[in-house]
Amino acid sequence: MNLLVDIGNSRLKWATTAPDGLVVGAAIENHALTEARLAEAWGRLSKPPDRLAISCVSAARLAEIVCLAAVRLWPAITVFEAKSEAQAFGVTNAYLQPEKLGVDRWLALLAARRHHASPVCIADCGTAITLDLLDEHGRHLGGMISPGLELMRKSLSAGTAALIYEDSAFAVGPANHTGAAIYSGVVSAAAGLIEHVFSAQPDACRLLLTGGDAPLIASQLGFPCRIDPDLVLRGLSLLLE
Numbered sequence: 001m002n003l004l005v006d007i008g009n010s011r012l013k014w015a016t017t018a019p020d021g022l023v024v025g026a027a028i029e030n031h032a033l034t035e036a037r038l039a040e041a042w043g044r045l046s047k048p049p050d051r052l053a054i055s056c057v058s059a060a061r062l063a064e065i066v067c068l069a070a071v072r073l074w075p076a077i078t079v080f081e082a083k084s085e086a087q088a089f090g091v092t093n094a095y096l097q098p099e100k101l102g103v104d105r106w107l108a109l110l111a112a113r114r115h116h117a118s119p120v121c122i123a124d125c126g127t128a129i130t131l132d133l134l135d136e137h138g139r140h141l142g143g144m145i146s147p148g149l150e151l152m153r154k155s156l157s158a159g160t161a162a163l164i165y166e167d168s169a170f171a172v173g174p175a176n177h178t179g180a181a182i183y184s185g186v187v188s189a190a191a192g193l194i195e196h197v198f199s200a201q202p203d204a205c206r207l208l209l210t211g212g213d214a215p216l217i218a219s220q221l222g223f224p225c226r227i228d229p230d231l232v233l234r235g236l237s238l239l240l241e
């Protein structure tokens with residue numbers, strides 16, 4: 001059994017590998033991440049993992065906390081930190097400097113190639129919204145990066161006098177108070193971005209969403225899509241095959 005850890009800029013997601021797939025644990029917000037918190041979550045595992053694979057696009061300090069927690073629980077564990085590569089598992093990275101592509105994006109591409117049909121447009125709706133295009137030959141055609149929903153909402157409150165960040169409920173369409181108007185605006189911006197990029201792709205292209213905001217954004221898309229919430233973790237799992 002192996003332990004997989006995906007550290008995004010907002011949350012740590014983790015899973016263990018099982019013969020028939022992944023067993024996904026509860027996500028932990030980065031600001032609440034401590035060795036003790038991980039020990040509490042992982043202390044309940046039925047057996048010690050042999051290997052730990054980490055994907056980290058957030059502060060290196062968080063990956064260190066993860067390593068320390070794992071080694072303290074299981075001194076014999078082997079730790080592996082994923083890096084973006086020029087080519088792997090039938091996927092070719094489009095970046096001029098392949099190592100500069102966010103490792104979460106790279107792992108999502110590997111998992112999409114293995115578990116979904118290509119050509120595919122991947123939208124990872126997390127802290128940032130990233131779009132990555134993969135053709136039928138496994139060639140990555142490049143991608144795009146936009147702020148995610150929370151960052152868009154926070155940027156309005158940071159850059160204006162009157163807009164404060166409110167924990168408003170999402171309602172579709174034009175709103176009659178500020179919090180709902182902002183939320184509706186940013187979800188529409190995200191859905192519009194994805195539709196704009198996807199509508200320029202060949203007819204055979206599929207749309208695949210992942211990330212914490214994928215269900216909400218998918219609900220506002222005018223195209224059919226699939227949601228694979230564990231795409232990055234599934235990419236990590238490939239690396240340990």
Ligand SMILES: Nc1ncnc2c1ncn2[C@@H]1O[C@H](COP(=O)(O)OP(=O)(O)O)[C@@H](O)[C@H]1O
Pocket residue numbers: 007008009010011012125126127128148149150210211212213
């Ligand atoms: N239960 C939840 N707790 C926290 N955030 C959630 C939850 N469900 C959805 N989200 C949304 O998911 C976003 C983070 O998505 P995630 O894919 O974990 O991002 P990242 O990989 O960048 O850390 C948050 O900004 C929030 O809007």
Ligand SMILES: CC(C)(COP(=O)(O)O)[C@@H](O)C(=O)NCCC(=O)O
Pocket residue numbers: 008009010057100101102103104105124126127128129130145148
């Ligand atoms: C774009 C990202 C910040 C997305 O991070 P996330 O929203 O998953 O936390 C991350 O993939 C990253 O740091 N990328 C490096 C730059 C690039 O991919 O071009």
Ligand SMILES: [K+]
Pocket residue numbers: 124125126127128129130211
């Ligand atoms: K993302």
